[in-house]
Amino acid sequence: MAALDKRTHDLKFVRTFFTTPTAEQGEADSAKKLRSAIGLRGMQAPDVWVPDNEDATAPNMRDEGAENIAEVVAEGGADFPGEIHPRVVWHRDSPETRYKGFQHMLHIADPENGAVENIDGFVIPEVGDIDDWKKADEFFTIVENEHGLEEGSLKMSVIIESGSAELGMEKLRDEMGKASNNLQRLFMLVDGEVDYTKDLRAITPTGGLPAWKELRHNTSRAASAAGLIAVDGPYDDIRDVEGYHERITANNAMGMLGIWSLTPGQVVEANQSPLPPAEGYWLIDADGREVELETEEGVEVYDGDRIELEAEDGGYELEVGGDEFFCETEEDLVAELLDLLDYVPSMDDIVDSMEEFEAAKEAGKGAIAMTQAATVRIDGVEVDIAQDRMWDEATYQALQTPITLFQDVYRNRPDQHGDLAELYSEDVVERAMSVGN
Amino acid sequence: MAALDKRTHDLKFVRTFFTTPTAEQGEADSAKKLRSAIGLRGMQAPDVWVPDNEDATAPNMRDEGAENIAEVVAEGGADFPGEIHPRVVWHRDSPETRYKGFQHMLHIADPENGAVENIDGFVIPEVGDIDDWKKADEFFTIVENEHGLEEGSLKMSVIIESGSAELGMEKLRDEMGKASNNLQRLFMLVDGEVDYTKDLRAITPTGGLPAWKELRHNTSRAASAAGLIAVDGPYDDIRDVEGYHERITANNAMGMLGIWSLTPGQVVEANQSPLPPAEGYWLIDADGREVELETEEGVEVYDGDRIELEAEDGGYELEVGGDEFFCETEEDLVAELLDLLDYVPSMDDIVDSMEEFEAAKEAGKGAIAMTQAATVRIDGVEVDIAQDRMWDEATYQALQTPITLFQDVYRNRPDQHGDLAELYSEDVVERAMSVGN
Amino acid sequence: MAALDKRTHDLKFVRTFFTTPTAEQGEADSAKKLRSAIGLRGMQAPDVWVPDNEDATAPNMRDEGAENIAEVVAEGGADFPGEIHPRVVWHRDSPETRYKGFQHMLHIADPENGAVENIDGFVIPEVGDIDDWKKADEFFTIVENEHGLEEGSLKMSVIIESGSAELGMEKLRDEMGKASNNLQRLFMLVDGEVDYTKDLRAITPTGGLPAWKELRHNTSRAASAAGLIAVDGPYDDIRDVEGYHERITANNAMGMLGIWSLTPGQVVEANQSPLPPAEGYWLIDADGREVELETEEGVEVYDGDRIELEAEDGGYELEVGGDEFFCETEEDLVAELLDLLDYVPSMDDIVDSMEEFEAAKEAGKGAIAMTQAATVRIDGVEVDIAQDRMWDEATYQALQTPITLFQDVYRNRPDQHGDLAELYSEDVVERAMSVGN
Structure with a gap:
């Protein structure tokens, strides 16, 4: 029937x-x-x-x-x-x-x-x-x-x-x-x-x-x-x-x-909303409020007033919500900033990482480190940061959910194919449909 | 027995x-x-x-x-x-x-x-x-x-x-x-x-x-x-x-x-505590802390330091917890403020709204908008705001709980009648006892 | 077997x-x-x-x-x-x-x-x-x-x-x-x-x-x-x-x-982590963030910027996260500070309190008040405060958990005896093993 x-x-x-x-x-x-x-x-x-x-x-x-x-x-x-x-x-x-x-x-x-x-x-x-x-x-x-x-x-x-x-x-x-x-x-x-x-x-x-x-x-x-x-x-x-x-x-x-x-x-x-964004972006924890950094010519910029940063006395003065930290070296500063920063991966980023992990697994590796790097600017001071994340089988499967969701949507909703291709590009859509299977 | x-x-x-x-x-x-x-x-x-x-x-x-x-x-x-x-x-x-x-x-x-x-x-x-x-x-x-x-x-x-x-x-x-x-x-x-x-x-x-x-x-x-x-x-x-x-x-x-x-x-x-207050009042979200506005001659006043407001460059500069928003028009400002403001209705307000909804329902209407208006003053700047709320049958019933509680208290605790009448006035008590039945 | x-x-x-x-x-x-x-x-x-x-x-x-x-x-x-x-x-x-x-x-x-x-x-x-x-x-x-x-x-x-x-x-x-x-x-x-x-x-x-x-x-x-x-x-x-x-x-x-x-x-x-600390310390609620006070020559010092205190006009001006309170007397100030302060007891403190309560109970008393006193310094202003806590049988038993944990650890892990004695001192370890039985 x-x-x-x-x-x-x-x-x-x-x-x-x-x-x-x-x-x-x-x-x-x-x-x-x-x-x-x-x-x-x-x-x-x-x-x-x-x-x-x-x-x-x-x-x-x-x-x-x-x-x-x-x-x-x-x-x-x-x-x-x-x-x-x-x-x-x-x-x-x-x-x-x-x-x-x-x-x-x-x-x-x-x-x-x-x-x-x-x-x-x-x-x-x-x-x-x-x-x-x-x-x-x-x-x-x-x-x-x-x-x-x-x-x-x-x-x-x-x-x-x-x-x-x-x-x-x-x-x-x-x-x-x-x-x-x-x-x-x-x-x-x-x-x-x-x-x-x-x-x-x-x-x-x-x-x-x-x-x-x-x-x-x-x-x-x-x-x-x-x-x-x-x-x-x-x-x-x-x-x-x-x-x-x-x-x-x-x-x-x-x-x-x-x-x-x-x-x-x-x-x-x-x-x-539940699908990954078309563009990745950085978040910073500005004294308890999550703020999205704005990308300006390849640099991630925080321009609020809740975090202040100044090069001073050969080090860095970082102020978050009224609390001051003095960082003696750029390395210290990077460590402090990494505690505050987090990256929201795009669909493209997720597909990339999954492809990379799948290749590593085929080559017999059980875990690999994925790195996300950026230049961050606060109060005119620019700092290069890089965030590592270990991926193993469990991470891979847990992070696969948005892709599985996307694949289900794509299969069940042909009427949204045009919108999805426009949002993510044809290439990303195609790769997203073939990872994880 | x-x-x-x-x-x-x-x-x-x-x-x-x-x-x-x-x-x-x-x-x-x-x-x-x-x-x-x-x-x-x-x-x-x-x-x-x-x-x-x-x-x-x-x-x-x-x-x-x-x-x-x-x-x-x-x-x-x-x-x-x-x-x-x-x-x-x-x-x-x-x-x-x-x-x-x-x-x-x-x-x-x-x-x-x-x-x-x-x-x-x-x-x-x-x-x-x-x-x-x-x-x-x-x-x-x-x-x-x-x-x-x-x-x-x-x-x-x-x-x-x-x-x-x-x-x-x-x-x-x-x-x-x-x-x-x-x-x-x-x-x-x-x-x-x-x-x-x-x-x-x-x-x-x-x-x-x-x-x-x-x-x-x-x-x-x-x-x-x-x-x-x-x-x-x-x-x-x-x-x-x-x-x-x-x-x-x-x-x-x-x-x-x-x-x-x-x-x-x-x-x-x-x-x-669980009964509605005798007087309604406005709350403002002052950077994560809920603060009650004080009524001064019919104006609702915020006099803390966590929110600042200034008329400037033909618009308004609103600062909340160190973050600045520029509102080009009063309409924009009202929209921003409505996000921060909320009204706590008095017993009288709730009884009013219920009576109004009951009348609308009898007239065959399934939903009506209730409006709460006020003049708010921050740093000397006064703004007129009005908050709408849709009431349908489900809203009506969910918001009825404090009235049902009041009625139960009134029926079971004659010894509190005097206190309640003093708190809310005889008139409000009488109307509260007859709505929602 | x-x-x-x-x-x-x-x-x-x-x-x-x-x-x-x-x-x-x-x-x-x-x-x-x-x-x-x-x-x-x-x-x-x-x-x-x-x-x-x-x-x-x-x-x-x-x-x-x-x-x-x-x-x-x-x-x-x-x-x-x-x-x-x-x-x-x-x-x-x-x-x-x-x-x-x-x-x-x-x-x-x-x-x-x-x-x-x-x-x-x-x-x-x-x-x-x-x-x-x-x-x-x-x-x-x-x-x-x-x-x-x-x-x-x-x-x-x-x-x-x-x-x-x-x-x-x-x-x-x-x-x-x-x-x-x-x-x-x-x-x-x-x-x-x-x-x-x-x-x-x-x-x-x-x-x-x-x-x-x-x-x-x-x-x-x-x-x-x-x-x-x-x-x-x-x-x-x-x-x-x-x-x-x-x-x-x-x-x-x-x-x-x-x-x-x-x-x-x-x-x-x-x-x-789940064991009580070797030294007790004070916490202060600095506008939503819990900060540990530092002990300097017997005085508990807050040296952040989220709380400010000044003697002024015969009273005290206390500012927490941008909100100002004027305290007319030192008593008012102490009350305000007690709302913000809390004490984390050491192993020694807990054992002391338990011993004291056990003695009181033996003497026929069902509840006693335990007091924790300190001198607190903020922006150079020193204030003496004292926090009371009522202990009854239920408090005693609920607060006994870290001691019971310690006793279980001590019995099951002889290889940690040296570390524990070094952390708490032999005397404290011995008393901790004999309370609450």
């Missing part, structure tokens, strides 16, 4: 989870936003598109929303470059809501409506403990059976927005594969921090969302243990691009490579 | 957990501190009072302590405004200690001693894994049976002060409700960081307590998953009111709204 | 876990590094020595590595002062690797090779969920049975380097002691952050390792709950002694007292 082939193409990474209201009152076409979203292509198109028949759509519009999803996906789903996972209603505390969600799934997946071969799965919000997940799974199984789909072919993703769901994630390895469920259909674990905050009854003075770092760690860990994909919740301040980027960077350091996107602009940012 | 009615009045929140030694040697009346504590009223009286027959009382005084508890609660318990939960001795590694704790519970709950109708439950310290919790639960059941109390009517709270107890919390959803226990009696999960530090064998250079943030998150999460109440452990430096307040603020952001109090002064602070 | 006696000497703490390649190509003697490592004594010798037949040794050299281990331990194992736990190959996803690891264990533990009586156990890397741990345990049991060793006599330690292993740790209390396994043989839980980063697919811009604080907490907690020992993974930058020390300090505050060491220099640092 063709639909299943598509569904089994097996995304291994999800960078972007983009939600769209399914039906809006007072519009000539209540499905207008769905029709617009399904037309997205390239960096503006998400890895996973989520027609949102829950919170983004008014309760009295959700029956119409389910019909809109079926109609719009039937028309445009085949050409959409990402996967399509509608979110239906669900609540661990309400059988009425759960039954409503089941009915919407039944409708959207009905082959007569022509959408199901481009529906990859459904997103279930507000789940509770693992037994509640099983109730949702059972509805998936009934939907599949009613509609002649293969059991387990519709993927199930859940929103983690309660303490019980957070604990439920820890049981997946024990529960997936049991004879009386099809939980192997699980695909994404998505954090929902707004409702999680409510469920945990947290209070902040400004009303801002807590960071919930432990939740994100636990989600990433559970995804790793059960072969699933971890996705962070929405970042509400859509004008704060820098803040969104920082959140993604922090998430990536926990293994959470995907994030919710509320606008096509956020989709672009979240599609790019 | 009247006693049970009182016990089922069902506190949904606990702000304060106040312990008192039960028997002191060398005093004419060994129960003097108990008699003093049971007389507390208003903001000085805790939500939960804990006559402490464990660590606060010398081992050789604990039999007398159990008698004192029964006697003092029999006399004054009916008039005490909070719940009463004596702590008895217990240890996961000592059957002798466990049996002693059982005997003390049997005595305190004996109807002949006249205290039980005002005893809401017991606090069990030093529990281990979930099977150890069940041993304590079984003793509660026997005590209830012996004394003709309804099974499950005495609430059980535990102190989490071991790694095994921290893991035990994760199993509550699986274990509560099983036929052979009465673990539904569970009420509070209370962290005990001093003994937890010992159990985990942690060492800090100064001997100060580690922050144990993961423990607090896990406790709050477990409480949420099992319908219980999370309470943090003691804050030893009773003179450091600001530090205590900061700890409470950090706890609240994790959903842990209760904290141990060692003195009536700490009780006052901990009863007030 | 003599071998078992040695194996049951029961280290209660492990400060150092030192790995050595087992076979290197191109050397006249492929076991050269093993022979060198087994000769380490005193502070350079680790508590646990790990001949590393996994990542540190090239795959094609591992059969020879297993032979080298047996040979070198047969020769020098009896004189080695720490325990010996070779690491063999294992992988949750590869039965081939697991079988190879089993064969290596069989060889190393074969009494005919003469090493087994000085082999304390094996380290199993790359474990998955608890069922994978059981597979390894079963191979230990078969090895013991084949070689006539007592069941459970070989200790098993695991490297936690996957999400599934992190979750597996939480089940130890349920699984250890079951009739069909010998998991009571478990000894150390060792974090492996490089491979964990790979397993969780984490990405950092610079390629640096994430801090994985939650993993370390969970490891320490699991060790505590199951009576095991928590050890942190390797710290790659072997020249960065200060960074290594800071990592150890952070680990210790989580109850993780052991750490991997890659060089004898790291062993020395990691053997000493």
Whole structure:
């Protein structure tokens, strides 16, 4: 069955989870936003598109929303470059809501409506403990059976927005594969921090969302243990691009490579952020704040006021955030600066290093040193520095993740080939596709 | 049975957990501190009072302590405004200690001693894994049976002060409700960081307590998953009111709204801290330190030295912690300042916003923008700023927690009505009691 | 059987876990590094020595590595002062690797090779969920049975380097002691952050390792709950002694007292870091950075630029990181300074306090105040300060951990007696060995 082939193409990474209201009152076409979203292509198109028949759509519009999803996906789903996972209603505390969600799934997946071969799965919000997940799974199984789909072919993703769901994630390895469920259909674990905050009854003075770092760690860990994909919740301040980027960077350091996107602009940012940059750059720790050095004619320049440097008395006076260090020799100064500096490698740099390590390994060497050199200028004083890093098999494999991500993106998203080639150059893209295999 | 009615009045929140030694040697009346504590009223009286027959009382005084508890609660318990939960001795590694704790519970709950109708439950310290919790639960059941109390009517709270107890919390959803226990009696999960530090064998250079943030998150999460109440452990430096307040603020952001109090002064602070302030105020991020602006004749003033602002060259020079930004227009400056500023809403502000959102919802709108405007002055330069925030159903519900807390406090603590009306005004209290229902 | 006696000497703490390649190509003697490592004594010798037949040794050299281990331990194992736990190959996803690891264990533990009586156990890397741990345990049991060793006599330690292993740790209390396994043989839980980063697919811009604080907490907690020992993974930058020390300090505050060491220099640092210092010292919070005061002729001096102090207008002007406080009296100033200052007690100080508390307890007192006084000088202004700390039974026990650690080290490592006596003096060592018992 063709639909299943598509569904089994097996995304291994999800960078972007983009939600769209399914039906809006007072519009000539209540499905207008769905029709617009399904037309997205390239960096503006998400890895996973989520027609949102829950919170983004008014309760009295959700029956119409389910019909809109079926109609719009039937028309445009085949050409959409990402996967399509509608979110239906669900609540661990309400059988009425759960039954409503089941009915919407039944409708959207009905082959007569022509959408199901481009529906990859459904997103279930507000789940509770693992037994509640099983109730949702059972509805998936009934939907599949009613509609002649293969059991387990519709993927199930859940929103983690309660303490019980957070604990439920820890049981997946024990529960997936049991004879009386099809939980192997699980695909994404998505954090929902707004409702999680409510469920945990947290209070902040400004009303801002807590960071919930432990939740994100636990989600990433559970995804790793059960072969699933971890996705962070929405970042509400859509004008704060820098803040969104920082959140993604922090998430990536926990293994959470995907994030919710509320606008096509956020989709672009979240599609790019976890990939290595096109150009490498140096960071300096300016008294607790990480500052990017600017490259001027081959020299890396710090021009802030938090670090000061002066040649003096035959040595160097280095001042960081009010603390002074006197370096008697240039060697001492280089050592001090290396403690403050760090290099962010470009895609090209990473591919280079991997190629070099692969060659060394073939020649029988287990570890090699990679060097990154630069001339750094602070307050007009220029210093040559060089940073060494040992690479062994473990380093090689751990640093391979961004390349594996890139390769997965490249294979699954032909619509982004042009953007990627423009960003990195054809040559780098080609080499990145052939290392590490 | 009247006693049970009182016990089922069902506190949904606990702000304060106040312990008192039960028997002191060398005093004419060994129960003097108990008699003093049971007389507390208003903001000085805790939500939960804990006559402490464990660590606060010398081992050789604990039999007398159990008698004192029964006697003092029999006399004054009916008039005490909070719940009463004596702590008895217990240890996961000592059957002798466990049996002693059982005997003390049997005595305190004996109807002949006249205290039980005002005893809401017991606090069990030093529990281990979930099977150890069940041993304590079984003793509660026997005590209830012996004394003709309804099974499950005495609430059980535990102190989490071991790694095994921290893991035990994760199993509550699986274990509560099983036929052979009465673990539904569970009420509070209370962290005990001093003994937890010992159990985990942690060492800090100064001997100060580690922050144990993961423990607090896990406790709050477990409480949420099992319908219980999370309470943090003691804050030893009773003179450091600001530090205590900061700890409470950090706890609240994790959903842990209760904290141990060692003195009536700490009780006052901990009863007030999780409630919204009477007056709203602005915060500014002064190079990593959050500073409260002072209101002077309607203008919000920053008068520290970490941020500098000057009108210059037709624009503005803004300096934050040594980094300079030049803003060409006032609009740019406002954008920069909005990144640094945040508003802490008063009770009145929150009630206003909720009322406004409720009206919008009734009019069929799913989301509205709330605006907070102010004039900010830095180094004599005044700027008008306005901060927008989108409110939808999820925001509304997440921000409702402080109001729900207030309503619970108001219903359960008539003795605090006067203090609350004085703090917020009668009008605000009345409106706060009627929103969100 | 003599071998078992040695194996049951029961280290209660492990400060150092030192790995050595087992076979290197191109050397006249492929076991050269093993022979060198087994000769380490005193502070350079680790508590646990790990001949590393996994990542540190090239795959094609591992059969020879297993032979080298047996040979070198047969020769020098009896004189080695720490325990010996070779690491063999294992992988949750590869039965081939697991079988190879089993064969290596069989060889190393074969009494005919003469090493087994000085082999304390094996380290199993790359474990998955608890069922994978059981597979390894079963191979230990078969090895013991084949070689006539007592069941459970070989200790098993695991490297936690996957999400599934992190979750597996939480089940130890349920699984250890079951009739069909010998998991009571478990000894150390060792974090492996490089491979964990790979397993969780984490990405950092610079390629640096994430801090994985939650993993370390969970490891320490699991060790505590199951009576095991928590050890942190390797710290790659072997020249960065200060960074290594800071990592150890952070680990210790989580109850993780052991750490991997890659060089004898790291062993020395990691053997000493968790023990109290020989001399106490004061710390000051200099606008977010902890700075150690220097003692000059009995006065504690701060000579940085982040804190300024001046006698002025009959009071004191104190400036911290750009914020000014005016203190009208010396008393106010002392209060401000006490908020910034903290004292790190020496071994001597801790022993003193414990002795004092023990005497007080014997005299029937449950709590006493300990005072630490000093004269502090900032910008030439001298102030006398005194810090009080209440000690009760719980404080006493929590602060006893470094002493218990010291006593365990002293009992298990006679080869370090000389170094310890030199560091602390004979008198302090003797008193430290007799408090707290």
